[in-house]
Amino acid sequence: MELLDAVKKRYSCRAYQDKPVDETTLNKILDVARLAPSAKNFQDWRFVVVTDKQTRAELSIAAANQAFVAQAPVVIACCSTINHWMRCGQPTGSIDVAIAMEHIALAAVSLGLATCWIGSFFPDEVRKILHIPTHIHVVExxxxxxxxxxxxxxxxLPLDAIVCREKWAF
Ligand SMILES: Cc1cc2nc3c(=O)[nH]c(=O)nc-3n(C[C@H](O)[C@H](O)[C@H](O)COP(=O)(O)O)c2cc1C
Incomplete structure (x- = not known):
């Protein structure tokens, strides 16, 4: 699938078939995360891939009871490990993780699968469920x-509502 088609076909999927994702497909999707750009090439992304049914059910509760989180055959906890702020004032970790996540999301679409970003969750609960140390950021x-x-x-929004030329004009 062309990249632009994948971008246009990606949407937040909140209903999944009761069908596992085979290891070959899963690894193919995860592998594109490695190719994402990152600040100073830190590659500050770590992924805990969860397929166990009971653990997914627990994550669904930690995600403010979003039931489809338990229904999805795979839930990925996307984490960063480094506390580093760029000169621009933005943290590198959450940005690096976000780019890698979107690589995953687009690769999934290109193979006929779907994803949903989940930001509504309690990180301390997710850490407890997945044994993630307290100094690690569970980004999404x-x-x-x-x-x-x-x-x-x-x-x-239409393009002219989000883009201006040469000087700030919003
Ligand atoms: C950072 C982030 C956090 C999000 N958190 C949630 C979430 O907790 N639950 C949910 O159902 N959707 C969540 N979404 C999905 C957005 O609601 C969705 O991307 C937006 O409404 C646009 O719809 P689309 O993805 O189908 O194009 C999140 C998306 C992003 C990028």
Missing amino acids: LLTLGWPADKQPEMKR
Whole structure:
């Protein structure tokens, strides 16, 4: 699939088929995370891939009871390990992880799967469930699986509402 098609077909999937993701497909998807750019090439992304049903159920509760988190055959806890702020004032870790996550999301679409970013979760609870040390940042969760729903209409601002030229004009 062309990259632009994958970008257009990606949506937040909140209903998954009761079908596991085979290891070959899963590894193919995860491997593209490695290719993401990162600040100083820190590659400050670590992924805890969860397929165990009971653990997914616990993560769903930690994700403010979002039931589809338990339904997805794979839940990935996306973490960063380094406390480093760029000169611009932004932290490197969450940005690095976010880029790698979107690589995963687009690779998933290209192979017929779907994902949903999960930011509504309690990190301390996720740490406890997955034995993640306290100094590690759990940046986001990502659900992954075969979609059981259809892509809804994309609601986005028009280009001229988000882009201006030469000087700030919003
Ligand atoms: C950082 C981030 C956190 C998000 N957290 C959640 C979440 O906790 N639960 C959820 O159902 N969707 C979550 N989403 C999905 C957004 O609601 C979704 O991307 C947005 O509404 C646009 O829809 P689309 O992804 O289908 O294009 C999150 C997305 C991002 C990027």
